[in-house]
Every structure is written in structure tokens, then in C-alpha cells.
Amino acid sequence: MPDTATTVSAADSRTYSISELAREFGVTPRALRFYEDKDMLHPARDGMMRVYRNRDRARLKVILQCKRVGLPLADIREILDLYGMDRNERAQKREALKKFRQQVDTLHQQRDDIDAALEELHNGISWLESQLAIIGPASDEAESVAAYEQVAKAHMDDA
Amino acid sequence: MPDTATTVSAADSRTYSISELAREFGVTPRALRFYEDKDMLHPARDGMMRVYRNRDRARLKVILQCKRVGLPLADIREILDLYGMDRNERAQKREALKKFRQQVDTLHQQRDDIDAALEELHNGISWLESQLAIIGPASDEAESVAAYEQVAKAHMDDA
């Protein structure tokens, strides 16, 4: 089964046009140019046109993985920079590891924020539900506004 | 204990200057003006100066609560608009309830995204750690780059 899969597997030394690579990863050519502008990719050139080799393809993969993980492009760039330093890749990896761990922390933080928000939301929801449960007693009286003021105050003062 | 607490409790009919109210809620005056510009607050005027009464204070409280919950200002504005309609507050509350439930869904979605990101991060971290565990065999050989390429490929192809 070598021939049929040739185009897909065989981690090869192909070259890619910008839109080829873009399609493969489900991004737009604009994104690739943008990453290049941010010094995250450095494709070769054939005349004017960008020529992506598998080095660039690998870097793009890293970029997109890091993006999925929520890292800002600036941080991703630093990580990629470290990978280019060739010599002391241990320091590089330690740096990347550091950033990853930081990102774990911030993600945990964000998750806690979301959980807190969800709690507040559930409070608000059950309050609204209780309000709606009171089928509508003296709702046509103009004092309903003042009533809201009162209830809202009681509700919010402990929040 | 009525006198001492007079300034704090006694849900009163005070008036607030913009910076008073801002300080009380830990936001900047600019934010309050911004909310007003977005028709979320409608303070009275004494000449040029904004005069906030407890109605506005309550609305601000709602705004900040909704913000904490992650609602965009546009949605918060709609919720506040509904509260102003006086008559049919049941429809209003149902609308708010709807938005709250929607927000619950999006927050759950975001949490799942974060969890997925955390998983990927943990994978990346343990990969980096394993790389660092190999105390550093032929790291001075120039082939370390190619080695990275290979390992990275193996790592990323299943991701």
C-alpha cells in the first residue's frame, strides 16, 4: 500500500504553496502571511511566491496547537524562537515548559472565574424563576416597579 | 445602632457624584460615562454634572453583576431595557432568564474548551518533561535539530 498513500503519509520533503498549506490546516492564506509578518514563519521564496517546506509545516503545527491551547501569538512566537536556537535546546524546552505551566495556571484561573460566574448565574436564574412562579398577583398595580427595587436590593446586597 | 450605620445602610435616597459611585464599585468614572453613552445608565443632571440616584446605583450593580457573569454590554443593555418597561415585567424576566440560560450554555462551552486545552497542554508538558528527562545524550551534535523534527512529527501527527 505504498503508492496510494504516497501523497498523504511519507513525511516527505514536499513544498507547499501558501493556499495548499492553508487548506491543509484549515486556515486562510492571510493567517499564514500574518504569522510570517509576526516572524513566526519564514518560508523561502521562489521569485515572489512563498515556498513552504516541512520545517515551516511543523512550525505551523506548533503554532496552531499553541493557539488551541489559548496561548497568545506573542508567547507562541517566543516558543518558536527558542526552537530555532539549535544549540541549547534544553534551555529552550525549559522555557516552553515554563510557559505551558503558566498557561495551565491561567486556564485554571479562567475556569474558576467561569465557575463563579455560573454560580452567580444560577442564583440569578433561580431568583428570576421564583419571580415568575408568583403567577402575577398585583402586577397591574403601578407599585410593581418599587417592588422590583426592593426585591432587587435584597437580592443584590448579599451578592 | 442607627446613627453610626446611617451612611452605609439605610438603603437611602442619596445622590452620588460620578467618582463617588465609581469608587464605591471599583470602576473608573470613564466606565460610567461609557455605560451612559451606551444607554445603560441615565443619571440626572445638575447643570452639567451627572447626579446618580439609587436607581442608577441599582442599575450599575446589575451591569457589574452581568459583567462578572461574562455577558457582553450589548446583552446587558437589553436586559436593562427590559427592566425599564414597567408594565409587562413578566415578559422582561422571561427574556432575562433566556439570556441567562444562554450564557450558562456558552460558559459551559468555554469551560469545555478550556478543559480540552488543558488536556493538550498536559500532553505537551509531559512530552517536554520526557525530553528533559533524557539528560542530554548527543545534544552537541548538529543533528539535534533533525531529531526534533522527527520527534515533533511523531508527537504531533496523533494530535
Place this chain on the structure above:
DNA sequence: GTTGACGTTGACGTTCGCGTAAAGATCGGG
């Protein structure tokens, strides 16, 4: 009188990650 704290209204700047023209080069096909 003048200083300083507070208020006002514009209006442009910021951050992020691209999208979206605009205007042109280059290439193969019909």
C-alpha cells in the same frame, strides 16, 4: 488671584487576530 480637585465633552489610542478590499504580477489554457 491662583491653585488644585473635580466635573464636562469630544475624539483618538489600545490590544488581538486576523478580514477585506485595492491594485498589481504571473501563469497556464483556450
Place this chain on the structure above:
DNA sequence: CCCGATCTTTACGCGAACGTCAACGTCAAC
């Protein structure tokens, strides 16, 4: 020879939620 597809660069737009001037008025205090 022109068409359409694909590539290039430059550059402005966007959306969210304000920040940060600028330039000015107003007030009590010293």
C-alpha cells in the same frame, strides 16, 4: 490576446471595553 486562478504588497477595518489625552468650566480653599 484575453480570461481566470493564484500569487504578491500595502493598508485600513473591526469589535469590545474602555484608557488617555485635550481643552475647557466650576468650585472651595489658601
